[in-house]
Each structure stands twice: as C-alpha cells, then as structure tokens.
Amino acid sequence: MTLRPLADTLLDVVNALRPPQDTGLVITEAEVELPLELWAVAQGHKLVIVGSAPHSRFKSGVLPPVHLTRLRLELLENEVPGS
Numbered sequence: 001m002t003l004r005p006l007a008d009t010l011l012d013v014v015n016a017l018r019p020p021q022d023t024g025l026v027i028t029e030a031e032v033e034l035p036l037e038l039w040a041v042a043q044g045h046k047l048v049i050v051g052s053a054p055h056s057r058f059k060s061g062v063l064p065p066v067h068l069t070r071l072r073l074e075l076l077e078n079e080v081p082g083s
Contacts, residue, residue, distance in 0.1 A: 003041060006051040013071060029074045036069045 013032060019025035038051040 003039065003050040004052060006036075006038065006049045009036070009051050010071065014073060017073070027073075027075070029072070031073075032071045033068045034071070035067070 013034065017027060017030050017032070019027060035054050036051045037054050038049060041048050041050050
C-alpha cells in the first residue's frame with residue numbers, strides 16, 4: 001500500500017464528486033462518509049499525517065468495524081464553480 005498525505009486522499013474524494021464538464025451541472029453541497037486509516041509518519045524532521053481507505057475492504061469485500069470519516073462540502077456563493 002502506498003502511503004499518501006491525507007490532504008491528497010481527501011482531494012481525490014472531492015474531485016470524484018465533480019460532474020462531467022460541459023453538462024451544466026453544479027454540485028452545491030455534498031456529504032460523504034467513508035472509512036479512513038490514518039497514520040503519523042516521520043519524513044526527515046517532519047511529521048506527516050497520511051491516510052487511505054482500508055486495504056481489507058477491497059480484498060475481501062468485508063469492512064471490519066471502523067469509524068467513518070464525514071466530509072461535508074458546500075459551494076460558497078463568492079466562489080467560481082470549477083475553481
């Protein structure tokens with residue numbers, strides 16, 4: 001399993017919610033619940049938080065008891081869609 005910074009994992013989740021371009025659709029809010037495994041990893045003299053979906057979920061199809069991460073996204077009125 002490749003360890004990636006938690007921010008990159010969460011950005012992948014957000015990007016997966018984007019509607020296809022040229023559809024005219026805009027998502028104004030979304031709420032996602034997903035399991036995450038988190039680790040604190042030393043990289044040189046820095047402490048980095050990494051995270052990903054539990055590996056066992058994809059191998060066996062069975063999700064062991066875990067806490068779910070809740071991510072709520074909301075479009076701000078001042079923001080430009082697609083930015």
